[in-house]
Amino acid sequence: MTKDKTILRALAGETLETPPIWMMRQAGRYLPEYRATRAEAGDFLSLCYNSKLAAEVTLQPIRRYGFDASILFADILLLPQALGADLWFVTGEGPRLSTIETQADFDKLSAASAIHETLNPVYETVRILRRELPRETTLIGFAGAPWTVATYMVAGRGTPDQGPAHKLKDENPALFDQIIDRLTEGTVDYLSKQIEAGAEVVKLFDSWAGSLKGADFDRYALEPAKKIIAELKARHPDVPVIAFPRGAGERYVGFAKATGADCVALDDGVTPEWAAANVQVDGCVQGNLKSSHMVTGGQDLVDETRKIVDAFGKGPHIFNLGHGITPDADPENVQLMIDTVRNSVR
Numbered sequence: 644m645t646k647d648k649t650i651l652r653a654l655a656g657e658t659l660e661t662p663p664i665w666m667m668r669q670a671g672r673y674l675p676e677y678r679a680t681r682a683e684a685g686d687f688l689s690l691c692y693n694s695k696l697a698a699e700v701t702l703q704p705i706r707r708y709g710f711d712a713s714i715l716f717a718d719i720l721l722l723p724q725a726l727g728a729d730l731w732f733v734t735g736e737g738p739r740l741s742t743i744e745t746q747a748d749f750d751k752l753s754a755a756s757a758i759h760e761t762l763n764p765v766y767e768t769v770r771i772l773r774r775e776l777p778r779e780t781t782l783i784g785f786a787g788a789p790w791t792v793a794t795y796m797v798a799g800r801g802t803p804d805q806g807p808a809h810k811l812k813d814e815n816p817a818l819f820d821q822i823i824d825r826l827t828e829g830t831v832d833y834l835s836k837q838i839e840a841g842a843e844v845v846k847l848f849d850s851w852a853g854s855l856k857g858a859d860f861d862r863y864a865l866e867p868a869k870k871i872i873a874e875l876k877a878r879h880p881d882v883p884v885i886a887f888p889r890g891a892g893e894r895y896v897g898f899a900k901a902t903g904a905d906c907v908a909l910d911d912g913v914t915p916e917w918a919a920a921n922v923q924v925d926g927c928v929q930g931n932l933k934s935s936h937m938v939t940g941g942q943d944l945v946d947e948t949r950k951i952v953d954a955f956g957k958g959p960h961i962f963n964l965g966h967g968i969t970p971d972a973d974p975e976n977v978q979l980m981i982d983t984v985r986n987s988v989r
């Protein structure tokens with residue numbers, strides 16, 4: 644594996660003068676070229692499974708901005724779909740899935756080994772990207788972490804407080820554990836295939852980790868991440884893993900060590916000064932500009948960007964937002980963020 648790519652150098656623990664930069668949801672609705680390709684594909688899921696068009700939208704932000712990394716265009720909910728859940732997206736509202744409330748609902752799911760039939764177009768997208776990306780751009784594959792994916796599978800939709808998943812894990816932990824275990828196994832196979840197709844880094848999105856407290860955090864966020872990373876490292880020892888336990892707060896401390904992750908992605912709920920002292924001491928961190936700056940722009944964006952670059956300047960750091968860019972963001976603010984990062988000397 645070449646280590647001249649800046650993201651790979653940061654993930655290996657190197658402190659770079661200018662942090663490499665990419666952005667969560669960098670291929671998305673704030674870009675007119677994304678909206679045009681999505682209209683051509685029909686709907687969001689058709690775009691995810693159309694390898695040629697999914698590769699095209701992945702490349703769009705690279706062409707426009709020259710980000711240091713490219714993230715595969717897909718979705719964390721393709722895995723439950725590949726396990727047999729029904730999945731559809733309601734425009735303006737978000738995802739809908741068949742729910743899991745009983746053992747009988749769970750028993751209808753497929754074995755983890757059956758996922759590739761559905762997910763083959765995603766691996767093909769990865770292969771196209773490895774051919775077409777500029778040689779300096781790192782390709783990141785991803786999956787949802789078991790807890791976050793389970794919150795959607797149990798409720799059948801996104802929920803403000805992940806209430807249905809909390810209720811099921813408390814009332815029927817044996818059933819809930821089966822869901823987590825199936826997802827853990829499926830995630831390892833899914834990410835392994837992405838790596839075999841050409842992904843150079845993989846990221847595990849635990850978007851709802853912050854709703855797990857105390858022992859629940861250990862059992863449903865930390866443990867599955869640890870198992871997935873251990874198995875991935877056994878199969879692909881050279882491929883770095885980024886973990887994103889969003890909302891973890893104090894639990895960011897030691898998360899990389901406990902799970903074996905090469906980098907933790909930070910949300911904007913922690914200050915860069917605190918995270919530099921308490922999290923970056925263990926290795927590379929990624930983050931954590933508030934996404935709303937991509938909407939509001941101006942001097943605040945410049946000041947906050949510089950603050951983050953400075954605070955993380957003494958260790959390995961990948962610049963990113965604290966969460967995905969939103970559809971109402973102004974593409975010019977993205978350019979301003981990139982210019983600010985690349986022109987800052989630390």
Ligand code: CP3
Nearest residue numbers: 667668669670671687714715716717718719737848850967
């Ligand atoms: O970051 C990227 O550019 C890569 C592609 C990517 C998407 N989703 C595309 C997408 C990635 C990495 C994801 C991850 C994802 N998907 C997460 C975890 C990260 C996070 O944001 O917390 C989650 C929870 C999902 C599930 C999901 N997908 C939801 C809840 C929604 C609806 C909400 C929304 O933003 O519209 C999606 C849809 C989705 N996934 C879109 C994109 C570009 C918008 C769909 C569209 O074009 O209409």
